[in-house]
Amino acid sequence: MPEPRRSGGHRLLSRRTVLASAAVGLSTALTPALSACSAASGGTSGGITLRFSWWGNDDRAARTEQAVRLFEEEHPGVKVRTSNADFGSYLQKLATQAAGGGLPDVVQLDYRQISQYAGSKAILPLGDAIDDGTIRTSELDAGLLRTGSYQDRQYALPMGRGITGYAYDSALYKKAGIPTPQPSWTWEEWAKDNRRIADLRLRSPDGRPVTGANDGGGNEDVFEDWLRSRGGQLYASQTRLGFTEDDLTGFWTFFDTLRRQGAVAAARDTAQANSTETSPMGRGLAAADFTWDAPFPGYTALLGDGTHFAPVPTTDGHAGAYFKPSMLVGVGAHTAHPKEAAQLVDFLVNDLRAGDVLGFTRSTPPNRTVAGRVAKTLEGPELEIYQYAVKMEKYGLSAPPTAPPRGDLAIQTAFGREYQRVMFGLATPRQAARELIDEAGRELRS
Known part of the structure; x- marks a missing residue:
């Protein structure tokens, strides 16, 4: 699920764009390259060396290094050579490594990469390690675990459990007379509230009108939540869409109408957004922004403690949001040490001491015991998003889908591109929806 850059978190537009561009390089070179021998992880002084790579900020890096050192203490014959980078650089490097048959022994993966890497045999299936107890899954939610399957x-285990919501300015909501959003609020109520904020006629720091929210029409994650709240889904299978032209036309018409009314951000401001700071909300042009739970503390750091986390609207009380892996961890197919790599995967996900160190750096820990233990140490915005997840779990959410098909990376890029045509008056919602459906069909059939 979404880093502003947390993200594994909030990607906003930049994360999605990078995923798609990395996939292009991977898809053209991966299959033939994997038949070549990889550079196996070497031993050090008679021991074993594993390579482990991930993306993330400095805090995540420091905590991950500390957890790795704990693993080495428990496995004195094993050394772990680590590397990390920002999300964009990481994805590009991983695609290059996969094309050369050299994925690290243990590798952090995005939800949208699972089908690509598993289908190309770049990562190992973990069934044997799970069956023999090397990797434990009893404390993981079955639905969340399924997201790492192909x-x-x-093929992979979730490293965090994320969920979507809206960061919102509680002072502006109060000024507009909008009550604290509850899990059952609807898309119609959300639209009405956005118009109420716009009707305040407030001005942003640059003198322009303040709108109710960022324009989510170009965000495939928003569409998925909207679709699921109506009983639909993005994909019916690995080769077939789960929605129709009418579904997408309705969604884009909804946002197009709100933008024309001034209730959500103007087209030029949406097009310029590639981070929290450059988003309409980050620039004081909107009162709310669709985001993921893990990057939410970045909003409070930027905008103050009056920023809170609200549920994604529903359709007649039926929630479309679901718990998605913020990121996953798998084992490179050409590792020379599959047992030790599996042990590291298990340690990072299930060990209590590792959980204490890693905390919420990858969103809510997927292991329920670890999550409950770490939650006792939380405060401020991290405590708020943990409590939000607990509230939404009690409210009732449907199970997450399996990892999306390989073509999703190109489809989500086309999704944003087609909606930009709508925003700038180059296509009607139906014309753009028809183009998207046609392009998506080609991608899924290829």
């Missing part, structure tokens, strides 16, 4: 085989 063709009914487990």
Whole structure:
């Protein structure tokens, strides 16, 4: 699920764009390259060396290094050589490594990469390690665990459990007379509230009108929540869409109308957004922004403690949001040490001491015992998003889908591009929806 850059978190537009561009390089070179021998992880002084890579900020890096050192203490014959980078650089490097047959022994993966890497045999299935107890899954939610599967085989484990919501300015909501959003509020109520904020006629720091929210029409994650709240889904299978031209036309018409009314951000401000800071909300042009839970503390750091986290609207009380892996961890197919790599995967996900160190740096820990233990140490915005997740779990959410098909990376890029045509008056919602459906069909059939 979404880093502003947390993100594994909030990607906003930049994360999605990078995922798609990395996939292009991977898809053209991966299959033939994997038949070549990889550079195996070497031993050090008679021991074993594993390579482990991930993306993330400095805090995540420091905590991950500390957890790795704990693993080495428990496995004195194993050394772990680590590397990390920002999300964009990481994805590009991983695609290059995969094309050369040299994925690290243990690798952090995005939800949208699972089908790509599993289908190309760049990562190992983990079934044997799970069956023999090397990797434990009893404390993981079955639905969340399923997100790391491909063709009914487990290829990766979630490293965090994320969920979507809206960061919102509580002072502006109060000024407009909008009550604290509850899990059952609807898209119609959300639209009405955005118009109420716009009707205040407030001015941003640059003198322009303040709108109710960022324009989510170009965000495939918003569409998925909208679709699921109506009983639909993005994909019916690995080769077929789960929505129709009418579904997408309705969604884009909804946002197009709100933008024309001034209730959500103007087209030029949406097009310029590639981070929290450059988003309409970050620039004082909107009162709310669709985001993920893990990057939410970045909003409070930028905008103050009056920023809170609200549920994604529903359709007649039916929530479309779901718990998605913020990121996953898998084992490179060409590792020379699959057992030790599996042990590291298990340690990072299930060990209590590792959980204490890693905290919420990858969103809510997927292991329920670890999550409950770490939650006792939380405060401020991190405590708020943990409590939000607990509230939404009690409210009732449907199970997450399996990892999306390989073509999703190109489809989500086309999704944003087609909606930009709508925003700038180059296409009607239906014309753009028809183009998207046609392009998506080609991607899924290829």
